[in-house]
Amino acid sequence: xxxxxxxxxxxxxxxxxxxxxxxxxxxxxxxxxxxxxxxxxxxxxxxxxxxxxxxxxxxxxxxxxxxxxxxxxxxxxxxxxxxxxxxxxxxxxxxxxxxxxxxxxxxxxxxxxxxxxxxxxxxxxxxxxxxxxxxxxxxxxxxxxxxxxxxxxxxxxxxxxxxxxxxxxxxxxxxxxxxxxxxxxxxxxxxxxxxxxxxxxxxxxxxxxxxxxxxxxxxxxxxxxxxxxxxxxxxxxxxxxxxxxxxxxxxxxxxxxxxxxxxxxxxxxxxxxxxxxxxxxxxxxxxxxxxxxxxxxxxxxxxxxxxxxxxxxxxxxxxxxxxxxxxxxxxxxxxxxxxxxxxxxxxxxxxxxxxxxxxxxxxxxxxxxxxxxxxxxxxxxxxxxxxxxxxxxxxxxxxxxxxxxxxxxxxxxxxxxxxxxxxxxxxxx
Amino acid sequence: xxxxxxxxxxxxxxxxxxxxxxxxxxxxxxxxxxxxxxxxxxxxxxxxxxxxxxxxxxxxxxxxxxxxxxxxxxxxxxxxxxxxxxxxxxxxxxxxxxxxxxxxxxxxxxxxxxxxxxxxxxxxxxxxxxxxxxxxxxxxxxxxxxxxxxxxxxxxxxxxxxxxxxxxxxxxxxxxxxxxxxxxxxxxxxxxxxxxxxxxxxxxxxxxxxxxxxxxxxxxxxxxxxxxxxxxxxxxxxxxxxxxxxxxxxxxxxxxxxxxxxxxxxxxxxxxxxxxxxxxxxxxxxxxxxxxxxxxxxxxxxxxxxxxxxxxxxxxxxxxxxxxxxxxxxxxxxxxxxxxxxxxxxxxxxxxxxxxxxxxxxxxxxxxxxxxxxxxxxxxxxxxxxxxxxxxxxxxxxxxxxxxxxxxxxxxxxxxxxxxxxxxxxxxxxxxxxxxxxxxxxxx
Numbered sequence: 001x002x003x004x005x006x007x008x009x010x011x012x013x014x015x016x017x018x019x020x021x022x023x024x025x026x027x028x029x030x031x032x033x034x035x036x037x038x039x040x041x042x043x044x045x046x047x048x049x050x051x052x053x054x055x056x057x058x059x060x061x062x063x064x065x066x067x068x069x070x071x072x073x074x075x076x077x078x079x080x081x082x083x084x085x086x087x088x089x090x091x092x093x094x095x096x097x098x099x100x101x102x103x104x105x106x107x108x109x110x111x112x113x114x115x116x117x118x119x120x121x122x123x124x125x126x127x128x129x130x131x132x133x134x135x136x137x138x139x140x141x142x143x144x145x146x147x148x149x150x151x152x153x154x155x156x157x158x159x160x161x162x163x164x165x166x167x168x169x170x171x172x173x174x175x176x177x178x179x180x181x182x183x184x185x186x187x188x189x190x191x192x193x194x195x196x197x198x199x200x201x202x203x204x205x206x207x208x209x210x211x212x213x214x215x216x217x218x219x220x221x222x223x224x225x226x227x228x229x230x231x232x233x234x235x236x237x238x239x240x241x242x243x244x245x246x247x248x249x250x251x252x253x254x255x256x257x258x259x260x261x262x263x264x265x266x267x268x269x270x271x272x273x274x275x276x277x278x279x280x281x282x283x284x285x286x287x288x289x290x291x292x293x294x295x296x297x298x299x300x301x302x303x304x305x306x307x308x309x310x311x312x313x314x315x316x317x318x319x320x321x322x323x324x325x326x327x328x329x330x331x332x333x334x335x336x337x338x339x340x341x342x343x344x345x346x347x348x349x350x351x352x353x354x355x356x357x358x359x360x361x362x363x364x365x366x367x368x369x370x371x372x373x374x375x376x377x378x379x380x381x382x383x384x385x386x387x388x389x390x391x392x393x394x395x396x397x398x399x400x401x402x403x404x405x406x407x408x409x410x411x412x413x414x415x416x417x418x419x420x421x422x423x424x425x426x427x428x429x
Numbered sequence: 430x431x432x433x434x435x436x437x438x439x440x441x442x443x444x445x446x447x448x449x450x451x452x453x454x455x456x457x458x459x460x461x462x463x464x465x466x467x468x469x470x471x472x473x474x475x476x477x478x479x480x481x482x483x484x485x486x487x488x489x490x491x492x493x494x495x496x497x498x499x500x501x502x503x504x505x506x507x508x509x510x511x512x513x514x515x516x517x518x519x520x521x522x523x524x525x526x527x528x529x530x531x532x533x534x535x536x537x538x539x540x541x542x543x544x545x546x547x548x549x550x551x552x553x554x555x556x557x558x559x560x561x562x563x564x565x566x567x568x569x570x571x572x573x574x575x576x577x578x579x580x581x582x583x584x585x586x587x588x589x590x591x592x593x594x595x596x597x598x599x600x601x602x603x604x605x606x607x608x609x610x611x612x613x614x615x616x617x618x619x620x621x622x623x624x625x626x627x628x629x630x631x632x633x634x635x636x637x638x639x640x641x642x643x644x645x646x647x648x649x650x651x652x653x654x655x656x657x658x659x660x661x662x663x664x665x666x667x668x669x670x671x672x673x674x675x676x677x678x679x680x681x682x683x684x685x686x687x688x689x690x691x692x693x694x695x696x697x698x699x700x701x702x703x704x705x706x707x708x709x710x711x712x713x714x715x716x717x718x719x720x721x722x723x724x725x726x727x728x729x730x731x732x733x734x735x736x737x738x739x740x741x742x743x744x745x746x747x748x749x750x751x752x753x754x755x756x757x758x759x760x761x762x763x764x765x766x767x768x769x770x771x772x773x774x775x776x777x778x779x780x781x782x783x784x785x786x787x788x789x790x791x792x793x794x795x796x797x798x799x800x801x802x803x804x805x806x807x808x809x810x811x812x813x814x815x816x817x818x819x820x821x822x823x824x825x826x827x828x829x830x831x832x833x834x835x836x837x838x839x840x841x842x843x844x845x846x847x848x849x850x851x852x853x854x855x856x857x858x859x860x861x862x863x864x865x866x867x868x869x870x871x872x873x
Contacts, residue, residue: 376806380808383721389720389721392723392806406667407707407724410667410681410682410707410724411724413681414681414682414683414684414719414722414724415722417680417681417683417684418681418683418684418718418719418720418722421684421718421719422718425716425718
C-alpha cells in the first residue's frame, strides 16, 4: 500500500494559489472561446508587466507543460510529439508543448488555450528556447519576436549588456506588441505594473527567506513551487499578486510564531532532521511521490535555485517604476538560467551557508542539456567550499518514463541516512 | 548464543550474514531473489543459520583430538557433508514439486507419460549429488537452482531422445517445479543433517565413530543444538522496504556496503560494488562511514544482470564467463552495454567470425568502463580500493578493473574478498549489532 495519503492537505495560501491559477486558465479559455489570440512567451525573462500594459494575457508553454505533468497528462503529449518524429532525448517540455498543440491546444485544466498571435522569445540562457519557438512557429505560423539576452558569461551585468536589451525592448518588442494589440505603448501604465511587481517581490522574498528559520516554516523547493506560481505566470505586476504574497507572508509569520513546519500534501511536516538546498527543477509527473521521499524522512528544503528561474529577487533585484525598461532588462539578465556556472556555484554555496543547511541535492534533468551540463562540477565545487555533502539525482521534467521511483528513492534514502550518520558522529556542526 | 542478522535483498540474489556478539561471522546464506522477497529472505536466513550450525561445530571441535592435518581434513569433509545434506534436501523438495507438476503438464501438452522419466531423472540427479561434494571436487555455483537446471537440462535431452516425449514437456515440468521448490521454506533438520554430516566426515577420514563418540560426536552435536537467539536483524538492498522490519532496522545498501567493506578491509576508502542491477561507487572515511556516493541511473546497463544475460545467450554458467574471457588474445571493442541489445550484439559479432572469448573480453571491459565513470563521479579511486558485489567474483572483471584503475589513478591496493557478494549483508549485520535490541516477533 502506498504510504502517500490519498487526500491532499493544503494551507490557506495554497488554496489561494490554486484559485489564481484556475482563474488564469479560465481567462485564457474565455479568450480562446472568443476567438482571440494571445502572446506566448517563456518564464525566465518574461515581460509580463510590458504585456499587461497592452492588456493581453500571456500563455506560458512551460507552465502548461508542468501543470500537465502534475495532472498526469504530459506523458500522452510527449508520446504524441514522438509520433510526429521528435526524438526521445529532446527536452520533454518542448515535446509536451508540441503534443498539446496537436491534441487541440487545450490547457492543463481542460480550458482551451488561445492561439499565439505573437511568439515572444525571451532568450535567457536556454538554447532550446530558440528551437522550441522555431518549431511552434512552424506549427502555428505566428509572428516571432526574439529578445536576445546576453549570457552572464563573465558573472555580471555590464552597462553595454543592459543597453543592448533595452534597445531591443524599445525597437523590437514594443513595436511588435503595439502592432499585435493595436494600442500605443503607455509607459505610465508600465510604471504602475512595475510598482505592483516590486511590492509583491518584497513579500515573495520574505516568504522564501523564511526557510532560514528553525524549524523552517516552508519547504523552499517542493512547497515553494506553489509560492512562485503566481509570480512566474501572469500575475506579476498585478494587485492580485500583491495580495497573494502579503497573505502568504502573514500565514508564514503565524507558523513561525507557532514554531511549525510546512504543510505537505500528506499533512503537517513532523520533525525536521535534515535541512537541504536543492538545485534543478522538480520532476512534475511524480511531484508528490518525489516530495514524499524527502519529507517522510524528515528532510526539508530550506532554499532552492529553481524558485529563482523567474527572477533572483532575494539577491536584491526589484522591478523599478523609475527605470522601467532598464529594470526589465536587468530582470531578464538576472534570471537564474542566465547565470554562468561559477555564479551558480556561488549562489548554492551561499544558500548552504546562509540557510544553515546540512547538505544539498542536485536534481538533474536528463533531457535538459543546457542546464544539466556542468552540474556534477557544481556539486563537487559546492561540496569543497561548504564541506557539506551533495546528492545527485536524475529524472526528468514531464516525461514520466524517466522517473524510476525505486532507484530515486534508493538514492534519496541513502543520502539522508548518510547525513544521519554524520550527525550521529557530530559531523553536522 | 546471541546472533545479529543482516539481510541484503538484492535484485538478483538475497544474502544473509549472521554475526555473534563479538562481531565475528558465524554464517552466510544466499539464494536467488526471484520476485518473492519474503521467501528469499527466509531461505537466505535459513541457509545462513545452517551455516551457523556448521561454524558452531567447527568451533566446538576440541583441540588435540585430531592432529593439525586431520583436523583440517575433517573440517573440510564436514563442510562438504553439510552442503551435501542441504543439496539433498533441496533435491527432495524439487522432486516433490515435479511430481505435482507432471499431471498438469501432461494435461496441457499431449504425449507419452512423463512420470517414469521424471523419476528416473531424479534418481540420476541424486546419484550426481555425491560427486559434487566429493573431496577435491571443484566448487560449482552457490545456487541449487543453477546446478539443478544444468543437470536437468542435460538429462532431459538424453531422456527426450529415449522416448520421453518432447524435451520441452520435460523442461516445462522442471521450470514450473523449480520456482515452487525455491519459493517454499525447507524442512531442513539441523540435528539430522549434523548427525549425517559428522558421520560422513568421520567415515571419509576412516575414523571410528564409536571411538570418537565422546571426543568428537558429542561436543559437536551439543554445539549444533545450542540455542540461537536473534537479538536484532537489519535489512538492506532493493527489497528492503518489503521486509516486515521497523524503520531503524532498514539501512540503505550504500551505507551497508561502505561499512561491510570497511569491516573486511579496514583501510578501505573507495568501494565499488557491482550488483545485479546497480553499480555503486562509494567513498568512506576511516570509520567506514559514507562520505559520498554515486549510482547508475534508471538504466541498469552494464550491471551484473547484463553478464547473466550474456551467459544465458552463450549457454554458459555465470561462473564460466570470466575464465573464458581470460583466454582472449584480441579483445573486441564493445561500446554498448545495453542488456536488451546484448543478444543481438553477440550474434552479430559471432556472425562476423569473432571468437567468443574475444567478445566476452570486450564485454567485460565495457562493463568496467561504465563503473569507471561512476567512480570518477563519486570522487575518484583512493587507497585502499575495495571491489564488492557479485561481479567481483569474476576474475576478468577484476583484472580489467585493476588495469583501468592503475591507468587512471596510479597504483592502488585493490581488495577483493572471496565473500565479496556478502558485503552488503555483512554491513547490515554490523548495523544490527549497533541498533538497540528489541523483540523481533516478525522475523525471529
